[in-house]
Structure formats: structure tokens, C-alpha cells
Amino acid sequence: MKALIICGSRKGGFTSEMCRSFSEGLDLHGVPSEIFFPIEMNIEHCTGCGSCSAEGVCNISDDMDILYDSFERCDLLVLASPTRFSGPSSVIKTAMDRFQPVWFCDRKHPAFAAALLSGGGASPNYNNTLSIFKAFSITAKMAWLGHLAISGTDEKEISDVAGPSFDYGKEIGMKVVIDRI
Numbered sequence: 001m002k003a004l005i006i007c008g009s010r011k012g013g014f015t016s017e018m019c020r021s022f023s024e025g026l027d028l029h030g031v032p033s034e035i036f037f038p039i040e041m042n043i044e045h046c047t048g049c050g051s052c053s054a055e056g057v058c059n060i061s062d063d064m065d066i067l068y069d070s071f072e073r074c075d076l077l078v079l080a081s082p083t084r085f086s087g088p089s090s091v092i093k094t095a096m097d098r099f100q101p102v103w104f105c106d107r108k109h110p111a112f113a114a115a116l117l118s119g120g121g122a123s124p125n126y127n128n129t130l131s132i133f134k135a136f137s138i139t140a141k142m143a144w145l146g147h148l149a150i151s152g153t154d155e156k157e158i159s160d161v162a163g164p165s166f167d168y169g170k171e172i173g174m175k176v177v178i179d180r181i
């Protein structure tokens with residue numbers, strides 16, 4: 001049992017703190033995780049060339065290979081994103097689009113998916129991001145476990161998001177461990 005956490009934001013921000021604390025909550029249930037920051041990786045955009053339709057392999061060779069590898073080895077995928085104009089960050093979307101090969105090829109993939117979201121306003125619109133994340137989850141045949149959204153970060157300290165994220169990590173850790181038994 002292992003988790004892949006893709007953080008669609010910078011290190012040291014609200015969303016990365018959510019990922020860090022969430023992973024500590026997972027740890028409590030013996031679920032180790034790998035957190036990746038595509039913003040620091042060399043990941044090109046999907047061009048929609050269609051070459052992956054033949055054998056389910058992207059013809060771009062870059063750091064996406066690291067995420068493909070982890071995706072095949074992990075049981076839980078966590079997509080984390082700050083709200084950007086009522087949608088996901090371009091960082092997470094760019095990485096997600098490069099998973100287009102899973103549309104064509106039934107490779108090993110996580111059984112479960114969940115999301116961590118943050119937004120600066122008091123009541124950000126998370127619907128667009130959730131609908132995109134869930135579309136990916138359905139495409140890769142991952143069961144959607146839910147999400148944690150922390151709003152109002154404009155008025156918060158980064159440390160404020162640690163507690164709820166840790167608790168959500170424990171909750172999801174419990175679910176995946178029990179569901180696997």
C-alpha cells in the first residue's frame with residue numbers, strides 16, 4: 001500500500017503543506033507516500049499527437065517517466081491543487097494531460113484517487129477542479145475517495161492547514177487500508 005501525491009503548486013505554500021501533513025496522516029496507517037512537484041520537473045505539454053493511441057506510450061521523453069513509474073507502483077493517487085481562477089493550477093493540469101496514455105492502455109494504476117484543494121477566498125468554486133480530477137479518475141479506473149478543500153488561505157497562516165490535512169490523511173489511510181483487507 002503506497003500513495004503517489006502530485007502537488008500542483010510550489011514548495012512551501014499552502015497546498016504543499018497540505019500534502020506534507022496529509023502524508024503524515026497516511027503514515028500513521030502504514031501508508032508511505034511519494035510527493036512530487038511537477039513545477040520543479042521537466043514536464044512538457046501533451047500535444048494531442050495521438051501517438052499514445054497505438055501502444056499506450058507517450059513519445060515525449062521527460063520527467064513524466066518518473067510519474068508514470070510511480071503511478072504504476074502506487075495504490076492511491078492524490079491530486080493537490082490551489083484554485084486558479086476557479087479551476088486547477090496549470091501545473092497539475094499539465095501533468096494530468098500527460099496521463100492520456102491511460103485512455104488507450106489498461107496498465108497498472110492506483111485503485112483509489114482523492115484530492116487536496118486550497119483557495120484564497122472564503123468560498124472558492126471547487127466544482128471545475130473536482131470535475132476535471134474526477135474525469136481523470138474515471139478514465140484511469142480509480143475509485144474516487146473524496147477531497148479536502150481548505151478555503152480562505154488569504155487570511156490564514158500556512159501552519160493552519162496542517163491539522164485538517166493530517167486528519168484527512170488519517171481518514172483516507174484508514175479507508176484504503178480497510179478497503180484492501
Ligand SMILES: Cc1cc2nc3c(=O)[nH]c(=O)nc-3n(C[C@H](O)[C@H](O)[C@H](O)COP(=O)(O)O)c2cc1C
Nearest residue numbers: 009013014015082083085086118119120121124153
Ligand atoms: C493566478 C491565481 C488565481 C487564483 N484564483 C483564485 C480563485 O479563483 N479563487 C480563490 O479562492 N483563490 C484564488 N487564488 C488564490 C489561491 O488559490 C490561494 O492563495 C491558494 O491557497 C494558494 O496556494 P499555494 O500557496 O499552494 O500557492 C488564485 C491565486 C492565483 C495566483
